[in-house]
Amino acid sequence: LKAIILAAGYGKRMRPFTDTTHKTLLRIGDRTVIQWIVDALVANGVGELVVVTGYMATELQQSIDAAYPDLSITYVHNERYAQTNNIYSISLALNSIEIDSEILLIECDLIFEPNVIRRLLDSPYPNVALVDHYRAGMDGTVVEVADGVITEVIVPRRQGPGFVLEGKFKTLNIYRFSQEFCAGSFKKLLNYYTAVINDNDFYEMVLGIIIFLQQETISAEILTTERWTEIDDPNDINVARFLFDASSRKKTLDESFGGYWNYDVLDFCFLRNMYFPNGAVDSEMRNSLPAVVRNYGSAQGILDAKLAYYLLCQPAPLTVLNGASQVYPVLQAYFEGRKALLPEPTFGEYTRCFPNAVSYRDEGVADLERIAKGAAGCEVVVFVNPNNPTGTLLPSAGIHAYAAAHPQLTVIVDESFIEFSDQPGMVELLERAPLENVIVIKSLSKTLGIPGVRLGYVYTRAAGFRDALRKSLPVWNLNSVAEHFLEVILKHRQAIDSSYRRTMEDREHMARELAACRGVRRVWPSGGNFLLVELHATREECGQMASSILLERGIYVKDISRRFPGDRGFLRLAVRLPHENARVVEALQAVEIPVRERA
Numbered sequence: 313l314k315a316i317i318l319a320a321g322y323g324k325r326m327r328p329f330t331d332t333t334h335k336t337l338l339r340i341g342d343r344t345v346i347q348w349i350v351d352a353l354v355a356n357g358v359g360e361l362v363v364v365t366g367y368m369a370t371e372l373q374q375s376i377d378a379a380y381p382d383l384s385i386t387y388v389h390n391e392r393y394a395q396t397n398n399i400y401s402i403s404l405a406l407n408s409i410e411i412d413s414e415i416l417l418i419e420c421d422l423i424f425e426p427n428v429i430r431r432l433l434d435s436p437y438p439n440v441a442l443v444d445h446y447r448a449g450m451d452g453t454v455v456e457v458a459d460g461v462i463t464e465v466i467v468p469r470r471q472g473p474g475f476v477l478e479g480k481f482k483t484l485n486i487y488r489f490s491q492e493f494c495a496g497s498f499k500k501l502l503n504y505y506t507a508v509i510n511d512n513d514f515y516e517m518v519l520g521i522i523i524f525l526q527q528e529t530i531s532a533e534i535l536t537t538e539r540w541t542e543i544d545d546p547n548d549i550n551v552a553r554f555l556f557d558a559s560s561r562k563k564t565l566d567e568s569f570g571g572y573w574n575y576d577v578l579d580f581c582f583l584r585n586m587y588f589p590n591g592a593v594d595s596e597m598r599n600s601l602p603a604v605v606r607n608y609g610s611a612q613g614i615l616d617a618k619l620a621y622y623l624l625c626q627p628a629p630l631t632v633l634n635g636a637s638q639v640y641p642v643l644q645a646y647f648e649g650r651k652a653l654l655p656e657p658t659f660g661e662y663t664r665c666f667p668n669a670v671s672y673r674d675e676g677v678a679d680l681e682r683i684a685k686g687a688a689g690c691e692v693v694v695f696v697n698p699n700n701p702t703g704t705l706l707p708s709a710g711i712h713a714y715a716a717a718h719p720q721l722t723v724i725v726d727e728s729f730i731e732f733s734d735q736p737g738m739v740e741l742l743e744r745a746p747l748e749n750v751i752v753i754k755s756l757s758k759t760l761g762i763p764g765v766r767l768g769y770v771y772t773r774a775a776g777f778r779d780a781l782r783k784s785l786p787v788w789n790l791n792s793v794a795e796h797f798l799e800v801i802l803k804h805r806q807a808i809d810s811s812y813r814r815t816m817e818d819r820e821h822m823a824r825e826l827a828a829c830r831g832v833r834r835v836w837p838s839g840g841n842f843l844l845v846e847l848h849a850t851r852e853e854c855g856q857m858a859s860s861i862l863l864e865r866g867i868y869v870k871d872i873s874r875r876f877p878g879d880r881g882f883l884r885l886a887v888r889l890p891h892e893n894a895r896v897v898e899a900l901q902a903v904e905i906p907v908r909e910r911a
């Protein structure tokens with residue numbers, strides 16, 4: 313068995329890194345890319361390598377020879393690497409070596425665990441390609457698979473408009489071919505194609521032709537849990553480090569604060585409705601995406617009116633935002649120097665907006681009277697209802713009555729999670745009984761399940777603040793995808809309502825399951841789509857637990873112990889789908905959490 317590694321290319325897409333180094337000499341964790349590949353081969357007993365070099369051939373060869381002095385390595389140099397593609401490199405290799413055994417063909421634009429190669433070697437078929445289910449973010453050639461056999465190879469230039477990637481399989485570009493196949497039709501067709509048609513093409517074209525002509529069968533081994541990732545462009549490096557350098561995993565997630573579609577992680581940290589958008593909304597958005605992204609969104613007044621149709625309220629007090637977060641800089645500037653009362657802990661942006669605020673401790677009890685007492689001497693009172701991260705829910709009517717009784721106060725109500733509770737929203741109450749001292753802030757990321765679209769709003773009759781907010785907005789504030797989403801949701805009210813009900817049911821079920829875990833001291837009652845879990849563990853133990861849950865189970869939880877007094881661990885867990893919630897419950901049951909004094 314010989315392995316041919318194709319490493320001639322310049323790696324244009326990996327610029328700027330490849331301006332000064334070979335793509336496979338980039339480091340991921342404790343090794344270079346080429347070492348990851350060679351180590352995986354060696355671990356499976358493959359000791360005969362053929363490396364096709366081109367760009368920075370000397371550096372690459374020296375590096376490999378230094379790292380593997382005992383391996384038998386043949387170098388085949390593709391002098392025309394800058395004008396040709398991998399089809400030429402592979403044909404050059406097959407013409408240069410003796411084809412006296414099976415051949416593994418490996419491109420060097422990916423790294424993988426040794427068990428990936430094991431899958432290839434264990435396959436009973438003579439010609440085998442490794443494939444994986446297509447996932448968002450993958451690119452390159454995809455294949456159709458039926459009954460374990462590749463039926464069509466679709467190279468990127470054939471993936472035109474309307475091409476649906478779902479249900480397709482991504483080729484890893486790792487193959488095992490029989491001696492007969494390599495010496496016969498594959499080599500002959502590669503030579504013909506490079507000589508007559510195009511030597512600056514992908515060798516997958518030739519595989520596609522062979523499959524189309526039904527001359528040979530290429531089986532597909534579909535990966536399940538084996539780890540691998542592409543290294544095509546600079547963004548892939550972070551993803552690869554996440555996968556293959558476990559020590560960096562938590563830091564990567566903490567620092568990126570989103571963008572998690574890149575990472576293979578079950579995210580219990582960020583909060584969104586798991587039952588909406590549903591499939592119907594997805595397909596409507598998908599169909600309109602090409603037209604929508606080619607257009608500017610509408611003027612603010614039109615956007616406000618579109619949101620008002622959904623909320624069934626007056627448009628005048630509304631200002632649609634590019635996510636609720638857009639309000640915070642305005643809030644900070646407008647209320648600078650005014651004394652505010654905040655819950656503690658709460659959503660971090662409020663503490664940043666009001667750095668000198670006084671706070672009342674949220675202990676999980678809805679006690680408006682106690683809060684009101686703390687407001688003496690304040691000009692602004694902030695309610696986050698339900699509060700994040702505690703889940704504590706206050707009666708909306710009580711907040712309305714409080715604001716009505718204190719017209720000299722500005723009452724800010726963030727009700728980003730209110731639909732996951734049994735309380736009406738403030739907008740509904742303020743439509744019936746308007747007040748000029750209330751500012752409602754609302755993120756739609758959570759309740760409508762669209763953090764990536766960026767939608768939120770402010771509803772207020774506080775004219776000074778509303779004017780300051782509107783003045784701060786750019787001429788086109790919402791992206792057109794967000795605007796279109798506001799149109800689409802009008803048709804899905806029932807599905808939205810039922811998504812809230814299902815989330816609440818799932819939350820209550822999850823709360824019961826968590827409360828039964830030995831290490832759990834208390835699960836706080838919650839009006840949101842998340843649960844605050846108080847542990848018997850100390851802060852430090854809680855931190856270790858969060859890290860081990862990520863490392864061992866790929867589950868990311870939010871450790872918020874530092875937001876509470878005393879040395880006790882606190883986790884905030886998103887409510888996801890029931891089978892996912894079961895996984896986090898199982899993880900908490902499994903870790904050895906000390907059981908200290910029972911509550």
Ligand SMILES: Cc1ncc(COP(=O)(O)O)c(C=O)c1O
Pocket residue numbers: 634635636637638659696700726728754755756757763767768
């Ligand atoms: C209470 C609260 N308000 C507002 C936001 C901001 O939401 P966005 O900017 O995604 O609309 C968040 C996000 O976590 C939140 O928890």
